[in-house]
Each structure stands twice: as structure tokens, then as C-alpha cells.
Amino acid sequence: MLNVGIIGLGKMGKYHLNIYDELTNANMAGMCDASEEVLGELSKRYPYKTYTDYRELLPHVDAVTIAAPTVHHYDIAKECLEAGVHVLVEKPITTDLAQAEELFNIAEKRGLVLHIGHVERFNGAVQELRKIATDPYLIESRRVGPYNPNFAGDSIVLDLMIHDIDIIVNMVNSDVTELQASGYSVHSKLPDYASVHLHFANNTTAHILVSRVTQKKDRTMSISQKDSFISLDYTSQDINIYRNIQSTQIMGNKELRYKNEYVLERLFVYKDNPLKQEIKHFLDCVSGQEECRVVTVEHELKSLKIALKIDEILMKDKGAIEVNL
Numbered sequence: 001m002l003n004v005g006i007i008g009l010g011k012m013g014k015y016h017l018n019i020y021d022e023l024t025n026a027n028m029a030g031m032c033d034a035s036e037e038v039l040g041e042l043s044k045r046y047p048y049k050t051y052t053d054y055r056e057l058l059p060h061v062d063a064v065t066i067a068a069p070t071v072h073h074y075d076i077a078k079e080c081l082e083a084g085v086h087v088l089v090e091k092p093i094t095t096d097l098a099q100a101e102e103l104f105n106i107a108e109k110r111g112l113v114l115h116i117g118h119v120e121r122f123n124g125a126v127q128e129l130r131k132i133a134t135d136p137y138l139i140e141s142r143r144v145g146p147y148n149p150n151f152a153g154d155s156i157v158l159d160l161m162i163h164d165i166d167i168i169v170n171m172v173n174s175d176v177t178e179l180q181a182s183g184y185s186v187h188s189k190l191p192d193y194a195s196v197h198l199h200f201a202n203n204t205t206a207h208i209l210v211s212r213v214t215q216k217k218d219r220t221m222s223i224s225q226k227d228s229f230i231s232l233d234y235t236s237q238d239i240n241i242y243r244n245i246q247s248t249q250i251m252g253n254k255e256l257r258y259k260n261e262y263v264l265e266r267l268f269v270y271k272d273n274p275l276k277q278e279i280k281h282f283l284d285c286v287s288g289q290e291e292c293r294v295v296t297v298e299h300e301l302k303s304l305k306i307a308l309k310i311d312e313i314l315m316k317d318k319g320a321i322e323v324n325l
């Protein structure tokens with residue numbers, strides 16, 4: 001039985017807690033949060049030992065989830081790894097590439113699992129998508145939702161778009177050769193919506209739209225490839241595949257009619273809680289029952305690298321020319 005702990009029990013840490021609490025192969029050895037108030041509230045519902053300092057938790061655990069604010073990930077993860085503790089750190093691992101590389105180096109040297117919480121990889125529909133989107137040439141991704149002032153100071157790219165970048169980069173498996181980005185603010189000082197084009201060496205293009213100022217939450221991706229059009233809904237985990245599309249014009253009595261026919265395949269996707277799948281995978285890696293990484297470290301850092309580059313463009317350049325037409 002593995003002894004596990006959680007560091008940071010805000011919005012995301014509580015989701016982790018619910019899942020660890022359900023699992024039978026993990027013993028929750030401690031909940032850690034810098035806030036006594038947060039721990040006080042949780043203690044009313046969970047019987048686990050509490051810590052305000054994560055260093056005191058480390059001698060009691062084999063593995064931890066780090067779900068503290070991103071700015072603390074590097075320091076906390078480094079100390080956990082140096083104490084010989086396996087780490088699942090919420091995304092983004094850090095906001096600095098060199099720091100992320102350093103953490104992976106420490107993990108590798110010590111033979112520890114360092115897993116970044118890219119939960120969408122464990123979405124059943126995304127896993128099916130990998131099998132059928134074998135030759136995409138155009139990818140359109142949309143991740144939009146309403147405004148939450150709590151995230152006003154966070155980059156929309158590291159917060160939302162990194163999920164899509166990660167899925168796309170792993171699906172296309174080719175280098176990015178061209179990047180265009182533009183973003184605008186509505187409520188906060190940072191871009192609240194952004195549009196990005198990635199072009200890959202294998203001639204695939206991806207268009208990603210993210211927004212935190214859209215009243216209707218919508219998380220979808222569509223893929224055009226040679227013989228099919230695939231449409232995926234992350235929330236319902238549904239995948240529709242359109243094939244053999246034929247359009248014809250029919251000349252009737254004084255009217256021209258347009259007919260569009262296709263074969264629609266609705267894919268059956270095994271639906272489970274993606275975070276539960278992710279935590280199970282992490283624990284299986286820790287106990288040596290599963291291959292350690294879903295993707296390579298190089299791929300892990302590739303999505304962060306692209307996300308940071310996009311942020312850099314958005315911060316200093318609108319990615320557009322000024323006109324007055």
C-alpha cells in the first residue's frame with residue numbers, strides 16, 4: 001500500500017483528495033495546505049492528518065500530488081524529489097523551462113516518477129482520438145468558458161491552452177515550424193481570449209481558440225484528414241466521424257436543390273473520470289506496474305516550450321498589423 005499526500009488543497013487539490021479517498025491501493029497519509037482555515041474545513045469531512053508545512057509531511061509519504069499555485073511548484077517539487085518522494089504536479093509544471101528540466105533531471109537521477117497533471121490525456125475520447133486521427137491536416141480546437149476573476153492574474157495559455165497544445169503536439173508528432181498568436185483583454189490586464197495557429201513540419205495546421213469571457217462553456221476539437229472529418233466533445237467524451245461526404249445539386253421543377261450525404265459513425269468511448277484514470281496511472285507507475293510515461297520527457301516539455309513562446313508573443317506583440325480602413 002502506498003502512502004500518499006496532497007500539497008495544496010484548493011479547487012484542484014480537493015478533486016485529487018476525493019479520488020485518493022476512493023482508491024483502495026493508496027493510504028492518505030496527510031493533507032497539507034498553507035491555510036489553517038482550508039485544513040480546518042476539510043478536517044470536518046476527512047479523517048486524515050493535516051500539515052501546514054509540506055516538509056513535515058514528506059517523511060510520511062511515498063508519493064504526493066502538488067496542487068499548490070503554479071508559482072510554488074518548482075520549490076515544492078524539488079524538495080519532494082530530493083526527499084525521495086514521487087511527484088504528480090498539476091499543470092503547468094513551472095513557468096520556466098530550465099526549472100522544469102532541472103526537476104526532470106533530479107527525478108531521473110533518483111529513479112522517481114515525476115508526472116505532470118495533463119488530465120485531458122486521460123479523457124477517454126482523447127485516447128480514442130489518438131487511434132483514429134492518424135493523418136490530420138487541419139485541427140481546430142475550441143476551449144471557451146465564462147470569466148472567473150480568481151484567474152485574472154493567470155496566463156490563459158498556461159491555464160487553458162496548454163491542454164490543447166499538449167493533445168495536438170502528441171497527436172501530430174512533428175516539429176512546430178510556424179507560430180502565430182493574437183490575444184485581447186476584456187476584463188483582466190492579460191489576454192482573456194487568444195487565437196493561435198501552429199504549423200508543423202509535416203504540413204499539419206492547428207488553429208486553437210481559448211477564451212475565459214464566453215458565457216457558454218464549450219470544449220471541442222475537430223480534425224480534417226484525408227478520408228474523414230472527426231469531431232470530439234471533451235465534456236461529453238463523444239466522438240463523431242464523418243466519412244464518404246458527397247454533395248450533389250439536383251435540378252427539380254424550377255428549383256435547384258442541394259444534397260449533402262455522408263456516413264456518420266458515432267464512436268463508443270469508455271467514459272470514466274479522467275483525473276481518476278490519471279491518478280491510477282501515476283500510482284501504477286510509482287509501484288512499477290506500468291510504463292512510466294504516457295509521452296517522453298521531451299514531449300512533456302515541448303508543450304510547455306510552445307506555451308511559453310505563445311505567451312511571449314502575446315505579451316510583446318499583437319501578432320497583427322495596425323490598419324485604419
Ligand SMILES: NC(=O)c1ccc[n+]([C@@H]2O[C@H](COP(=O)([O-])OP(=O)(O)OC[C@H]3O[C@@H](n4cnc5c(N)ncnc54)[C@H](O)[C@@H]3O)[C@@H](O)[C@H]2O)c1
Nearest residue numbers: 008009010011012013033034035067068069070090091092
Ligand atoms: N489540470 C487541470 O485541469 C487544472 C485545473 C485547475 C487548476 N490546475 C492547476 O492546479 C494548481 C492549483 O490550482 P487551484 O485552482 O486549485 O488553486 P487554488 O488557489 O484554488 O488552491 C491552491 C491551494 O494551495 C494552497 N497553498 C499555497 N501555497 C502553499 C504551500 N506553499 N504549501 C501548501 N499549500 C499551499 C492555498 O492555500 C490553496 O488552498 C495550479 O497549478 C493550476 O494551474 C490544473
